[in-house]
Amino acid sequence: MAATAETKGPSTLRNAFGGVLGVFILLLIGVLAFSIRLFSVIKYESVIHEFDPYFNYRVTQYLTKNGIYDFWNWFDDRTWYPLGRVIGGTVYPGLTLTAGSMWWLLNSLNIPLSVETVCVFTAPIFSANAAWATFLLTKEVKGTGAGLTAAVLLAMVPSYISRSVAGSYDNEAVAIFALVFTFYLYIKTLNTGSLFYATLNALSYFYMVCSWGGYTFIINLIPMHVLLCILTGRYSSRLYIAYAPLVVLGTLLASLVPVVGFNAVMTSEHFASFLVFIIIHVVAFIYYIKGILSPKMFKVAMTLVVTIGLAVSCAVIAIFIALVASSPTKGWSGRSLSLLDPTYASKYIPIIASVSEHQPPTWPSYFMDINVLAFLVPAGIIACFLPLSDASSFVVLYLVTSVYFSGVMVRLMLVLAPAACIMSGIALSEAFDVFTRSIKLQLPNILDNPPDAGDMNSVSSIAQNDASKIDSHATTKSETVSKERPSRKNRKKEKEKEKENVEKVPSHSENKKRLLVLPLEASAVAILLLIVLGGFYVVHCVWAAAEAYSAPSIVLTSYAHDGLHVFDDFREAYAWLRHNTDVDDKVASWWDYGYQTTAMANRTVIVDNNTWNNTHIATVGTAMSSPEKAAWEIFNSLDVKYVLVVFGGLVGYPSDDINKFLWMVRIGGGVFPHIREPDYLRDGQYRIDAQATPTMLNCLMYKLSYYRFVETDGKAFDRVRRTEIGKKYFKLTHFEEVFTTHHWMVRIYKLKPPKNRIRGKLKKPKSSSKSSSSNHKRAGNTQKNPWQ
């Protein structure tokens, strides 16, 4: 007993030291995740990036100013004029509620941070939380070492950094943490069979539903995994406890969120969970009957039940399929359909196809976004199969489905990132296990007695004996980790029992599999190479975070021969709008800039990034593609006072409105057939030089972009399209220019009021001919052109 107590002493001390070291490492991982995302704040300033975050920021401002009841009931009349938008019912409230409550908590502690600061730093804080959640999830699958590796990989993976940089105040910042945490709680419930964790799982799923539309991934992945477990014969009562309460509570909680509402029971995205709910009840009932009957009676029961049950279920399924198939989209929403069938969006919904995040990724983007993990993942998949447990089969399924979806849309590489980190963490941890074990077993022999021919056998035999001893220890450890999960006290008791057994019968009984022991030099070199690989990964991640993903895209910089140029034109234009127009003036622009205009310029816009009304966007697109008078009519009917266009031709900014013009034509032409795309194409291309079509040279977008452009350099050379423009000298008849920013990037025009009277005899014939021609046009085009 004294001997065992002595051997227990240093091992408990080592365990305690390991535990403290683990906590310290986790703290450092959190700090790393937070600080690698601060490049944008250091290089530019603490500002909200891009487009969508501005909407979230505006909503958070409203929440902090007016309280939660006004927030739930908020009808926003400063966007989508004249339709307005029901904010309470169409926004995912998780992010804004999280940031709002953090701001409220800090302010009640008398730490007066502004709402903007809290919004900017929400994403880095939650990325640290996501790294810790990944640690917990991987610890449930494989153990603490794999957990720590996966956490440090997730803290730095560029794909996640790109959507959670300081200032990128978007849904994914919080949603990825919720996703990984929900998966962790599901696996924990699966491993322990505790109803407490099932409740926590449902609550975490509720948080995920609040945060992001991607929650449908969870509610389809978990039923898929349950089905997989049932079909591979791994059904257990823990599976029932993990799944059934989640479905009921999860559906209820999902219906609580106003955005989802009754969609939680009526759309096809949720039907998989109900189907598997029924299946798991059938399977549970079968297992119960099998438990209480004798085998012969059970066979009788099966034959009786199978015949009746098959008939009934076929009838029910036939009715159900008929119901679902009667709706044209089979009950799926447009976004889900475009995920399942990648060609769907380009055929039917051009708006979804036009968003750049919804394009399929290129091969290099995989290497850019997950770097080294791309080839560690297959090794992780193999490591998950030895041995296969419920948890590791779940992680494999998660990885495979997320790889498919990431191939459909670039934006969903973000969902692949945690799966890739988990797999790579498992692979790296297993590899380190093998190499360090090889070194540890062979090092004392090398140090004590130098190897010569005679000793080689004994050395190898000792190594194998030790290997099998550690093998038995490892198998007991893996047994207690993977198979059953009794309470902690019992597990310790079992481990002690096994250890005693091992000491009695050294390498004989427990030797299940021969463990891999590699030669010493090979494993040392391999460890060195793995560390170098990790070094490459870290260098790439830091470079990607600093150079590629930290741009706020509202402020642009470029390095010219005379130093750093800063292009702050967007904020200049919004500030001008804010200070020089009336509060109730309406501003029309392409939908990209809607959120920024309402947030920074505080003016009502016609369309914005929510893109929920295709016809309204098509109206604006038609106006931009029509000649001046027609466009003026359209804008006047919408009470628009100012029109805003983005023009990059002077400085070479490629994402300007002329480059987006093809989408205006396509979306407009999809609703108003008098806009025909071939009218704007010359040889299948959109051109703005001398070879452009007359329709193109007369349309509003061309005129508003290139008005007085020739005055800049005399030749009107467009730096983005790299040609001189076609029509250089022209006047605007229905619009007047009111503001152009410093680098000509944003141009604001005002609608001229209609003339009071037509003066003089000379005007009369022209006006009569104009009215007669317009009459003629009206007679001819009553069917096609509703705007004249």
Next chain:
Amino acid sequence: MIPVHLHFEEIEKKLRMAKSTSSDAQMLIRSLRTAYAATPTNLKIIDLYVVYAIVTAVIQVVYMGVVGSFPFNSFLSGVLSCVGTAVLAVCLRIQVNKENKEFKDLPPERAYADFILCNLVLHLVIMNFLG
């Protein structure tokens, strides 16, 4: 003569099979009843509670079929509360069942505490959603 005789034998065989299946069904029901009678009383009480919850859910669905589904949130919360308590009671039964080897060292007090907590959360959500 011979075909009629064979035909008669076939009919007899079919009758015997039918009788055997019905007698099999009776044997099955009898064995189920005896096996179920052997379960301890606390599990039988939980089973009764499950049956009560499901019957309530069926009554609610029938009522919706008669009266119409407005307001839908009340219907959903009513039905899902019945189904939810049934599911949670089944989970409790799994954890409390002494024959279940996986949960042999889970103290039943812990199982009941988890059951109560989960029911609390469920009914909080139901109250919120009931309208």
